[in-house]
Amino acid sequence: MPPSPTALGTLTGTVLLGSDIPAAYRADRSGYLPSGAPEVLVLAADVDDVRRAVTFAANAGLSVVVRGAGSGLAGGAAAGAGSLVLDVSGLNRILEIAPADELAVVEAGVSAAALDTAAHRHGLRYAPDPASTALSTIGGNIATNAGGLRCVKYGVTGDATLGLDIVLADGTLLHTGRRTAKGVAGLDLTSLFTGSEGTLGVIVAATVRLQPVPVDTVTVAAYFDDIDQAAAATAATLAARVRPAMLELMDESSLREAQDLLGLRAHAAGAFVVAQTDGFGARAEAEVVAEVFRDHTTRVRVSDDPETANELLAVRRAALPALERHGRVLIEDIAVPRSRIAAAVHRITEIAARHDSRIYTFGHAGDGNLHPIIVVPADDPGAAARAAAAADEIFATALELGGTITGEHGIGVLKRHWLERELPSEALATQRAIRRALDPDGLFNPGKAV
Structure with missing residues (x-):
């Protein structure tokens, strides 16, 4: 039954109903499509719009699916029948940058790139990348505790999150955290909501840590004959006790696709690794990284030129868009101990062959977070089923190697049945009890995450 006109009058912001809601709001970047379509879409412009939408949904018996850019990769923003989509991308103001305290206060719809650009005007940057x-x-980054290329040195989004403003299931606006560099008063509610995937409340603003722009940055890139050489080089780099800001790996097939997308001259190589060092010791650390790489390959390039660095990093960033040209992609997100990277990639290669699936692997070698990307061509009717079976084995491999089924993308709906295989029953029961305590009626994102 559609909401009554009287009830709809309590909503503010831009409101769309039923067939007027664009089809794109059913899914996120994962491509997962739930059954049915959302009943209501609220394009919020401020916190009051959010609070009114949450209260309305609770009274109307609708679930709330929060959406920012829709770039999630686990189906967390997918919205089907009986749902209200709450689009918070319109909350896009940078409220404050405090250079002396090295922090910023931003609304939830601000992009990481926009914040980073604004911070640069003060000699600062937003480190999560x-x-x-x-x-x-x-x-969205906070909701999934997103990672990125600079994780190995600067950590994930949660490491840069100092405090949050959150709308709870009863419409209450909760403030968590602090503006200080440290503080341990009370339970750490900021960390509780970070990574909660829209299941505990609606994040409407955040206080985040900024970092000084490094005085120097050096990029080291290398081409290897095979993935074993590349994995050994990344492990040796970390064993040398240097901490590059990033340490990224691509297998042969993902490197080839990225170069093709960018129109670059193809480098015949079994694997590609790009590292970046920064700070006052950038050049000394870069030399250590380069020497370690040279123990495994002769094809090493070192540069302190920003344009060259951007070109090299563009290859890594182009990997996913390059694969999306060939059909729907299943973007997996396992993490393994760094010493098991080569073993994981070999197992993924075997899985691809066994299930006749096209799987490309790249990721953050510095923290063992790999992204096996399974391409599902539209003209192959059996590809989806084979891909699902391959993904199942990839998750099993991650756990067998002492890893996890998700390093940064979250559980969403696509990995929920695997969560019980990774988490002990006691841990899962505790998490579900916390969720019920904050959202007793199951208002937020039912059927997703925990």
Whole structure:
């Protein structure tokens, strides 16, 4: 039954109903499509719009699916029948940048790239660097505790999150955290909501940590004969006790596709690794990285030129868009101990052959987070089923190697049945109890995450 006109009158912001809601609001970048379509779409422009939408949904018996840029990769923003989509991308103001305290206060719809650009005017930067930094929003990054290319040195989004403003299931606006560099008063509610995937409340604003722009940055790139050489080189780099700001790996097939998309001269190589060092010791650390790489390959390039660095990093960032040209992609997100990277990639190669699936692997070698991307061509009717079976084995492989089924993309709806295989029953029960305590009626994102 559609909401009554009287009830709809309590909503503010831009409101669309039923068939007027664009089809894109059913899915996120994962491509997962739930059954049915959302009943109501609210394009919020401020916090009051959000609070009114949450209260309306609770009274109307609708679930709330929060959406920013829709760039999620686990189906967390997919919205089907009986749902109200709450689009917070319109909350896109940078409220404050405090250079002396090295922090910013931003609304949830601000992109990481926009914040980073604004921070640069003060000699600062926002360190988290998801591959989708140009379009993904801070709110979405916090909701999934997103990672990125600079994780190995600067950590994930949660490491840069100091405090949050959150609308709870009863419409209450909750403030968590602090503006200080440290503080341990009370339970850490900021960390509780970080990574909660829209299941505990609606993130509407955040106080985030900024970092000084490094005085120097050096990029080291290398081409290897095979993935074993590349994995050994990345492990040796970290064993040398240097901490590059990023340490990224691509297998042969993903490198080839990225170069083709960018129109670059193809480098015949079994694997590609790009590292970046920064700060006052950037050049000394870069030399250590280069020497370690040279123990495994002769094809090493070192540069302190920003344009060259951008070109090399563009290859890594182009990997996913390059694969999306060939059909629907299943973007997996396992993490394994760094010492098991080569073993994981070999197992993925075997899985691809066994299931006759096209799988391309790249990721963050610095923290063992790999992205096996399974391409599902539209003209192959059996590809989807084979891909699902391959993904199942990839998750099993991650757990067998002492890893996890998701390093940064979250559980969403696509990995929920695997969560019970990774988490002990006691841990899962505790998490579900917390969720019920904050959202007793199951208002937020039912059927997703925990």
